[in-house]
Amino acid sequence: ALTNIHLPIGIPLDRFIKKKQEDFPFATGELSQLLRDIALASKIVNLEIARSGLSGLEGAFGTQNVQGECQQKLDILANKCFIRALKRGGEVCALISEENEGVIDLGNTQGKYVVAMDPLDGSSNIDVNVSIGTIFSIYRRVSEVGGPVSEADLLQPGTKQVAAGYTLYGSSCMLVYTTGNGVNGFTYEPSLGEFFLSHQNIRIPDNPTYYSVNEGAYRSFGADTKAFIEYCKDRRISARYIGSLVADFHRNLLKGGIYIYPKTAAQPNGKLRLCYECNALAFIAEQAGGAASDGMNRIMEIGPEKYHQRSPFYVGTKAMVNEACGFIDLGM
Ligand code: AHM
Ligand code: MG
Numbered sequence: 159a160l161t162n163i164h165l166p167i168g169i170p171l172d173r174f175i176k177k178k179q180e181d182f183p184f185a186t187g188e189l190s191q192l193l194r195d196i197a198l199a200s201k202i203v204n205l206e207i208a209r210s211g212l213s214g215l216e217g218a219f220g221t222q223n224v225q226g227e228c229q230q231k232l233d234i235l236a237n238k239c240f241i242r243a244l245k246r247g248g249e250v251c252a253l254i255s256e257e258n259e260g261v262i263d264l265g266n267t268q269g270k271y272v273v274a275m276d277p278l279d280g281s282s283n284i285d286v287n288v289s290i291g292t293i294f295s296i297y298r299r300v301s302e303v304g305g306p307v308s309e310a311d312l313l314q315p316g317t318k319q320v321a322a323g324y325t326l327y328g329s330s331c332m333l334v335y336t337t338g339n340g341v342n343g344f345t346y347e348p349s350l351g352e353f354f355l356s357h358q359n360i361r362i363p364d365n366p367t368y369y370s371v372n373e374g375a376y377r378s379f380g381a382d383t384k385a386f387i388e389y390c391k392d393r394r395i396s397a398r399y400i401g402s403l404v405a406d407f408h409r410n411l412l413k414g415g416i417y418i419y420p421k422t423a424a425q426p427n428g429k430l431r432l433c434y435e436c437n438a439l440a441f442i443a444e445q446a447g448g449a450a451s452d453g454m455n456r457i458m459e460i461g462p463e464k465y466h467q468r469s470p471f472y473v474g475t476k477a478m479v480n481e482a483c484g485f486i487d488l489g490m
Contacts, residue, residue: 168355171197171344188249195247199240200325206235207327216285224259230284236277252307254465256434263307272299272311274434280402289328291404295438296321316437316458324404336445362448366478368398368415370406378423382485407439416474428470432462436471449479453486
């Protein structure tokens with residue numbers, strides 16, 4: 159019977175992007191093209207992740223990135239893949255990546271956009287078949303089109319993002335993005351090779367379903383973070399922590415909750431990077447009705463001074479983020 163035929167219910171990502179572009183009669187289609195390039199690179203990375211245990215792509219590459227972190231083979235592959243897609247696409251003149259110290263000039267002098275990205279986040283989970291992700295922020299360049307790229311292009315506050323999103327390589331592969339007009343999620347259908355709209359206009363639930371923090375580091379947390387964790391326990395809020403930011407964020411986005419990476423004794427600015435980890439998720443959280451803070455300031459209003467700048471990160475359901483920030487001890 160026809161009822162046994164499984165058709166994807168949502169429209170394909172390409173069609174969705176095109177439909178959205180039609181709402182802006184003066185749009186040139188460049189941002190749409192850029193989003194399609196990111197989707198294409200995501201599909202390739204997804205494929206490589208899925209077969210990495212067979213293709214010899216598991217394990218360390220043997221080098222360190224600028225942060226002194228050990229690079230995995232898949233980190234390098236994903237980085238190359240996104241750089242290549244954005245170079246060929248032509249809309250992006252330059253990008254910063256977790257894997258490269260400086261700005262990567264793509265040679266697209268006519269490109270209007272710059273990108274900040276973590277090509278493959280969740281290093282500790284790459285080799286153990288646990289969800290990982292790609293995070294991206296897109297900005298309009300502030301330097302003149304046609305001229306050289308400037309540092310200021312890539313050090314814009316998150317409020318200047320024109321689009322941001324992530325791809326989650328999880329039990330299914332999903333691409334979630336915003337252009338500042340709500341958040342939509344697309345699930346990859348591997349046999350058709352397409353992302354289809356599956357989560358329209360995502361709103362983060364108000365209920366405090368989960369708190370997510372690496373409690374193994376509890377002893378090095380400040381009194382404020384410890385107090386907030388105790389407060390969560392008093393309220394019998396469930397703990398969930400994958401150790402992959404995209405996956406932890408995504409779960410809390412759909413179910414309600416807070417993700418925290420606070421400052422610690424050893425890491426006074428936390429671990430996560432403002433430009434290519436925090437800002438994109440902050441934009442999505444806010445667009446879904448949530449919030450993101452460094453404990454004191456709205457994440458998106460922090461003007462970055464360095465490409466790889468770190469920031470404490472509190473993101474998720476608005477009330478929980480406000481409560482967590484209410485515990486911040488200014489004297490700490
Ligand atoms: P990475 O960019 O090296 O993968 O590090 C970022 C990751 C996040 O995905 C995750 O939330 C966090 O580091 C986990 O850190 P920890 O192991 O300290 O809890
Ligand atoms: Mg990362």
